[in-house]
Amino acid sequence: MKKQLVNMTVNGEEVELAVYPNTTLLEMLRVELGLMGVKEGCSEGVCGTCTVLLNGQPVRSCLTLALEAEGSEILTIEGLTPEDGLHPVQQAFIDRGAVQCGFCTPGMILSSKALLDRNPNPSEDDIKTALSGSFCRCTGYTKILDAVKAAAAAHVDPSDG
Amino acid sequence: MRLPAFDYQAPDKLDQALKIKGELGGNASVLAGGTDILVNLKHRLFSPATLISLKNIKELRRIESKPDSVVMGAATTLAEMADNATLNEHFPVLIKAIRSIGAPGIQAFRGTLGGNICLSPRCLFYNQSHFWRSGKGSCHRTGGKECHALEGSESCQSICSADTVPVLVALSAQLTLAGPGGTRLMALSDFYTGKGETPFNILPEEILTEVRIPLPWAPISASYQRLAMRAAVDFPLVNAAAVAIVDKGKVELFRLVLSAVGPAPIVLKEAEAAIKGSAPSQEMIQTAGDAAFKAAEGSVVENASLSRQYRVKMAAALARRAVKEALGL
DSSP states (O other), rough: OOOEEOOOEEEEEEEEEEETTTOOOIOOOIIITHHHHHSSSSSSSSSSEEEETTEEEEEGGGBBGGGGGTEEEEEEEHHHSSSSSSOOHHHHHHHOOOOOOOSSHHHHHHHHHHHHHOSSSSSHHHHHHHTTTOOOOOOHHHHHHHHHHHHHHTTTTOOOO | OOOOOOOEEESHHHHHHHHHHHHHHHGEEEESSSSHHHHHHTTTTTSSSSEOOOOTOGGSSSSSESSEEEETTOOOOOHHTTTHHHHHHOHHHHHHHHHHHHHHHHHHOOOOOOHHOOOOBOOTTTTSSSHEEEHHHGGGTOSSSSSSSTTOOOOOBBOOHHHHHHHHTTTTTTTEEEETTTTEEEEEEHHHHHHSSSOOOTTTTTTEEEEEOOOOOOOEEEEEEEEEESSSSSSSSSEEEEEEEEEEEEEEEEEEESSSSSSOOOEEHHHHHHTSOOOOOOOHHHHHHHHHHHHTTTTSSSSSOHHHHHHHHHHHHHHHHHHHHHHTO
């Protein structure tokens, strides 16, 4: 097994890394780049805590080889947060008490952002479908739905963040 | 969980991929989207020396509308299919099945059609970590001589857990398998061997390249039903699909397929024959339910998170629901 080069844009910065083929995108982001906002939960694609945005789409970084993400644009929770303050979806999660233990929160927020970019005025069912791949073991789903609805009502600018 | 070591190749052309697969055979596995194989690698269920990624092969990622059929490259993502206008127009039932797979993120990156068809059959005693399995010892699937789910079984009884499969079988889909010596066409229903340890009729040198769905001669009405513990991120523990063409008050075409009850989907041929040719009637619902019950009783074993008894009863219920919806009863 030899290391191979991989190029991608992570949170707006171009990165080039030599990785082993069996490195997942999750391991690359956490270990190589120190982006600890990407969480490892089940590690088998069930829980959704490792969700990052790849070209604007939520993906499971634990089920993605780093080499498979060649040439893509990756956004993690660190890249979502502007220099000052918080992204409106992050703020909505805090305002509505949608953060309990916080482990699922980065994945939930990124999935919500991807939904609102695509559909600024989602129905409750749209939100449930978009977040269906993320588990909250504190079972705080009601507050999370409230937060996404509040962020949508506040007319989140899709270009934000 | 960490992945085991492997080499990785991502050829640009199908020819190159076939050459690598031809040389390495069973020592190389195809990586289409990775949502199933990477989990199985993490559990140390497979140990290929090389993964051949299909991500750069554009010809495997397309949906082509032909006069008599729709042809899809095997590496087409589930989300690309669900958003495709032709598929939505002709086969909304297939879109329903696709939308029930995993979650939107899995459908987009990168659950693929070929990956769902070649989904490794699942079993409560097999899809576990290496540590968990080490407590039970080997089974047919892991080189042993016994089945932990069914005492005395001579082969593996794992469950074909793909959502698209019963629908595609009901739609008479065909597969193209490419190998170093050329390609061959196979009915999807013939692709499954019924043995969990060697579930697919594919040679170690071959790659699944295309899926073709013939266009029906008249508008179809269809239904897809599934039973799972959760609505998202869960595999079906029984599923059923029915496809019908009702013309001038008569059932001109009828297909009824039960799956997730064993290693291969089951075409309920007797029920199909009994229903075809007559006017839709309430009795047909019972006929289908009885046929599904009988088939499930001979196929379902205690190898899932729901009991055998419940899954058999639900097989009948899902078949009844599917017939009811497809025939508009």
